[in-house]
Amino acid sequence: MIYSDKVMDHFSNPRNVGVLADADGVGQVGNPVCGDMMTFYIKVKNGHLADVKFQTFGCGAAIAVSSMVSEMAIGKTLVEAMAITNEKVAEELGGLPKNKMHCSNLGADALHEAIQDYRKKRQGGTKDAGLETAPAPAADHDESCCCPYCDGPVEGLKDVCSCRHCDLELVECPECGNYTNKADALCISCGAKIPR
Amino acid sequence: MRRVYLDHIAATPLLPEALDAMLPFLNDRFGNAQSLHAEGQSALEALETARESVARLVNAAPAEIVFTSGGSEANNLAVKGLALAARAKGTHIVLSAVEHTSVLNAAKSLEKLGFTTTLVPVDGAGLVHPGDVEKALTKETVLVSVMLANSEVGTVEPVAEIARVVKGRNILFHTDAVAAAGSLPVDVRALNVDALSLAGDQFYGPKGAAALFLKKGTRVLPLIDGGIQESGRRGGTENVAAIVGFGAAADVARTRMAERAERTAALRDRLLDGLPARVGHVLVTGSRTSRLPHHASFCVEFVEGEAMLLSLDMKGIAVSSGSACTSKSLKASHVLLAMGLDHATAQGSVVFSLIETTAAADVDDVLDAFPPIIDRLRKMSPLYTQFLKEKTP
Numbered sequence: 001m002i003y004s005d006k007v008m009d010h011f012s013n014p015r016n017v018g019v020l021a022d023a024d025g026v027g028q029v030g031n032p033v034c035g036d037m038m039t040f041y042i043k044v045k046n047g048h049l050a051d052v053k054f055q056t057f058g059c060g061a062a063i064a065v066s067s068m069v070s071e072m073a074i075g076k077t078l079v080e081a082m083a084i085t086n087e088k089v090a091e092e093l094g095g096l097p098k099n100k101m102h103c104s105n106l107g108a109d110a111l112h113e114a115i116q117d118y119r120k121k122r123q124g125g126t127k128d129a130g131l132e133t134a135p136a137p138a139a140d141h142d143e144s145c146c147c148p149y150c151d152g153p154v155e156g157l158k159d160v161c162s163c164r165h166c167d168l169e170l171v172e173c174p175e176c177g178n179y180t181n182k183a184d185a186l187c188i189s190c191g192a193k194i195p196r
Numbered sequence: 197m198r199r200v201y202l203d204h205i206a207a208t209p210l211l212p213e214a215l216d217a218m219l220p221f222l223n224d225r226f227g228n229a230q231s232l233h234a235e236g237q238s239a240l241e242a243l244e245t246a247r248e249s250v251a252r253l254v255n256a257a258p259a260e261i262v263f264t265s266g267g268s269e270a271n272n273l274a275v276k277g278l279a280l281a282a283r284a285k286g287t288h289i290v291l292s293a294v295e296h297t298s299v300l301n302a303a304k305s306l307e308k309l310g311f312t313t314t315l316v317p318v319d320g321a322g323l324v325h326p327g328d329v330e331k332a333l334t335k336e337t338v339l340v341s342v343m344l345a346n347s348e349v350g351t352v353e354p355v356a357e358i359a360r361v362v363k364g365r366n367i368l369f370h371t372d373a374v375a376a377a378g379s380l381p382v383d384v385r386a387l388n389v390d391a392l393s394l395a396g397d398q399f400y401g402p403k404g405a406a407a408l409f410l411k412k413g414t415r416v417l418p419l420i421d422g423g424i425q426e427s428g429r430r431g432g433t434e435n436v437a438a439i440v441g442f443g444a445a446a447d448v449a450r451t452r453m454a455e456r457a458e459r460t461a462a463l464r465d466r467l468l469d470g471l472p473a474r475v476g477h478v479l480v481t482g483s484r485t486s487r488l489p490h491h492a493s494f495c496v497e498f499v500e501g502e503a504m505l506l507s508l509d510m511k512g513i514a515v516s517s518g519s520a521c522t523s524k525s526l527k528a529s530h531v532l533l534a535m536g537l538d539h540a541t542a543q544g545s546v547v548f549s550l551i552e553t554t555a556a557a558d559v560d561d562v563l564d565a566f567p568p569i570i571d572r573l574r575k576m577s578p579l580y581t582q583f584l585k586e587k588t589p
Binding site for chain 1: 498499500501502503506510519527528538539540543575576577578579580581
């Protein structure tokens with residue numbers, strides 16, 4: 001099996017699936033071009049995540065990641081929730097296949113989007129908005145980065161590099177930060193337009 | 197748990213006849229087919245008998261059969277070998293947009309050597325139109341390659357009609373018949389092709405043995421330079437046991453083809469009619485009328501293929517999918533996109549491929565297991581929620 005037992009458990013019995021009609025914040029990442037799309041809904045009470053629900057269109061990894069994120073986030077303060085990273089989620093799941101690390105492992109990003117949405121809505125409001133909290137840690141693509149087509153290591157600088165195996169020039173997508181084929185019009189991970 | 201294996205485009209079980217034929221060559225008949233002593237000649241005799249069997253399956257002469265390690269190698273040998281041998285005449289290649297990656301990527305390699313490629317589009321059923329092939333031909337064209345059947349959507353292409361527009365212009369014509377040979381009658385003379393790929397593992401032969409038919413007098417540059425094996429067209433010691441199994445499978449395919457096709461086509465049609473009837477927003481992909489007899493393929497809207505595949509696997513049902521997530525490259529199927537499907541729909545690809553031992557009860561299992569799986573995944577899907585919202589404003 002390509003997935004760990006824990007991934008299969010969360011895929012078969014995902015926790016907290018659903019929609020919160022009266023959500024305080026909504027976050028969405030991904031799109032059908034890369035195959036994965038996640039929507040997170042949060043309810044905030046006294047600076048804590050009182051409830052988290054999600055919906056995911058995607059592969060086994062994407063569904064398991066969303067479920068795991070929801071479980072990790074419920075009951076946490078907004079600051080604690082913002083500290084959940086995609087890497088930590090993958091770790092909690094007992095690891096993910098390398099080629100799923102970028103595309104499917106976006107659950108924490110979707111949760112952070114929902115928290116940002118909540119903060120934006122509450123801007124100028126009470127302390128509950130959590131505006132004083134630190135920004136989300138920036139994703140670091142220098143470590144563990146690989147070619148999105150063959151999983152092999154990439155060579156070159158951070159912004160423009162190449163995969164020797166695929167004979168491709170890769171660029172960082174300005175939207176999601178993942179590497180994608182420079183020659184393509186759209187990012188393979190998120191579908192954003194790649195500037196010429 | 198009872199397993200229902202419906203992924204025969206990926207692998208078929210080995211026929212008992214093929215296994216029996218192979219075993220001596222994994223035991224005492226181990227000789228090298230190029231050796232002059234009795235052990236070698238014993239292996240050579242079996243190799244040539246297998247060549248006759250494979251030739252008979254596609255109505256070729258035995259000398260026109262080159263054994264390869266698999267369908268991908270046969271396609272590479274055809275595209276690269278034929279184009280490079282004809283390079284002095286021109287450097288333009290015409291392919292359909294839905295070819296197997298072993299054809300598309302072989303052409304990509306040739307582009308680095310100065311060749312140019314034109315991809316001929318397909319219609320919504322995945323069919324290539326001969327007129328579109330004709331429009332793509334130039335004075336520089338040396339090779340046209342259009343597959344006989346597509347393994348992702350089951351569509352059988354009008355290869356004989358395409359040959360009619362290609363031939364008489366001094367252009368070579370190859371067809372990738374890997375998905376079709378052994379399941380459909382294939383006649384290289386009636387198709388009027390110069391080269392045709394087929395693989396034994398698609399019709400109950402072992403993995404590791406396939407062939408390229410090369411019409412007598414067709415020049416090809418070998419991919420593997422070496423000795424005099426395969427008349428210098430493919431170096432390397434022959435995989436005698438696998439080739440013998442391939443030959444045995446070809447013999448059985450010839451005699452049982454019609455019966456197999458009739459059996460599987462009836463069950464295939466139950467799937468093609470049954471799934472869209474039981475679950476809404478399920479499209480049949482590929483042609484309904486020009487279709488492989490053992491192939492049923494769909495796109496299920498609002499869900500993703502890998503999630504479907506894993507869910508069916510947990511219920512004991514093995515299928516395949518052309519979704520981005522099931523491919524290691526994480527790219528959506530070029531076949532489905534070429535047919536005009538959008539990315540979201542293409543992600544919901546699921547393919548059932550049957551064999552002669554597939555039972556009515558197996559299809560019943562699929563029809564019962566499928567609706568609750570799709571229901572569960574759609575309840576999780578933001579695309580479905582969005583669709584319902586837009587439907588009921």
